[in-house]
Amino acid sequence: MKFGIVFFPTVGPSDKSAEVYFDEALRLVDLAEELGFEHVKIVEHYFFSYGGYSPDPVTFLAAAAGRTRRVRLGTSATIPAFQHPVKLAGKLAMLDNISHGRLDAAFGRAFLPDEFKAFGIPMDESRDRFVEGVDAIKRLWTEEDVVFDGTFHRFGPVTLLPRPVQQPHPPVFVTTARSAESCAEAGRAGHHLQTVPNVMSTEELQSRLAVYRAEGAASGRTPGTEQIHFSYPCVVAEDGQEARRKGRVDDDRNSAAIRDAVASWGTTRSEAYPGYEKLVEATKTSHFESKMEQNKLLIGSPDQVRSQLEQISQWFGDDITISLGVHSGHLSYEDAAATMRLMAEQVLPKLNGGRG
Template sequence: MDFGLNFFPVITPERKSAAQYYQETIRLAVLAESLGFAHVQTVEHYGSPYGGYCPDPVALLAAVAARTSTIRLTTGAVIASFNHPLKTAARLAMLDNLSDGRLDAGFGRGFLPDEFAWFQVPMAQSRARFAEMLDACVALWSGQDVTWTGEFYRFGPVTLLPRPVQRPHPPVYVASATSAESCAAAGKAGHHLQVVPSVASREQLREMLAAYREAWASSGRPDRPRIQIKYTCYLSEDRAEALAAAELFERNYIAHMAGAVAGWAGARSDQYPGYEQFVDKVRRYDFDAALAATKVLAGTPAEVRDQLAAVAGWYGDDLTVSVQISPGHMPYEQSERALRLFADRVMAEV
């Protein structure tokens, strides 16, 4: 098992300013590199406390790249529906150069109705836009004099500059929330995978990963697929302290997620079957149940090691676990203590 550090800002300006959040994120990323973490990653969201402090993961990761030298930089994920492939491919290639070839390029479809409305993109197009964006970016990174005539984009002939450092292109990750079909398509295409266990049942996630691994194996590729799985993690030598922090910041996450997914109360899309249930799922959230189901990692180092052993048993020991150790408005000092403790007492002993 490898470990990375994930950043998903669920914060209001009253709790912590954007400038303070970015400064603390960079400090924690630099520390994570010194402690041996494999990657740092962040999201793309807009217009709400649910991720809205990171509308541009490339900009934040470029700031991290300037302060680090070895840790991988992962977009988790660029939202394909809201970006043009020429601009997206160029900006990601620039980050690959700024970091001397440390980019892992994660792409997602997006899932919030309000964001699609703000960008004036029909949700019914999200799957097709995602596929076209991904294929166009790979073509731009890999080829020269690229001419593209698709359903949504037309350009060329163009040779992308800058060229990415990693050849033929940076590793591509596909973010999937609940769809085994999407996971299988990623495996068949030779893309790596990002999943979030908090939004899928254990059985559902196992089916997703099985479909992905089977599709990858059937493709005949000699290399191994990479799977990133994301958890929030609350760690302390004092169990009560860890669980108190977990409940506080998980409820903060749920409160802001409720506002972000509220659009699903009136939205329906065959591109997102079952997503209309998000509103009710958030309303029925139970912290104790989430902890018991290992939707969140929390407790003493020994308890978190046991939780990770269970995760490996359910989903495989070939995972990269991306932990969010500084959620919400957690004070920097508390996040730093947890990060050091995770490296010393969890990561070193798993």
């Protein structure tokens, strides 16, 4: 297993200013570099406390690039449907150069109706816009005099500058929360995979990973070359009860944030998102204790979290990468830093294979 950190702010101005949140997050980036974590990531969302402090991952990661030399920098994820592919390809290529080739480029479809409405994009087009956008970006990174004639974008001939440092292009990840077909498409396209285990059962996730790996192998990918990243909220303290108390506070606030963000699914339907209308009810029945029982949250003492990770390894394999959600903004910087230090010093060294 490899380990990094992911930032998914779920705070708003009434909780903590964006200025303070990003000051804290960038200090944690410094700590991730110091402690030897593999990557730093951040999401893209808008308007709500559910990720709304991060409308542009590239801006944050460029700041992170300027204060680090080793840690990889990942979008988790950026949304092609909301940007012209020439613009997004150029921003990401700049980041790859600024960071001397440390970019991991993850792309997602998005799923919040209010975001699509604000950008004037029909939700039913999201899958096609995603596929077209990623294809255009990869061509812009790898080809010259690109002529692109898509359904949503037409341009060319153009040659993108700057060219990415990583050749033929930065690693491309597909980020998916619930869609089995997105996992299959990612495998067929030869892309890496990012997902969130706490939105589905262990059996469902195992099935999706099997499909992803099978589709990749059928498309010619060498088994074992794919990267699979999971994101877990994480709170670690020397005292397990203290960790659970703080973790419960964090999870309750995170759950409230997503309830507000998905509320419009109560009146929205889209053929591209079958079953998503059930999200409203699902967020009402999500409980901290049941998540803990199912190992959907990494919370406890160092020994307790190590045991959780060993169980996760048995379920999904020891070749996965874990992104630790250490700072949604509701707990203090000191709490997040303590989690990272305890993970690096007391949890990871005791796992089979260490950090990988």
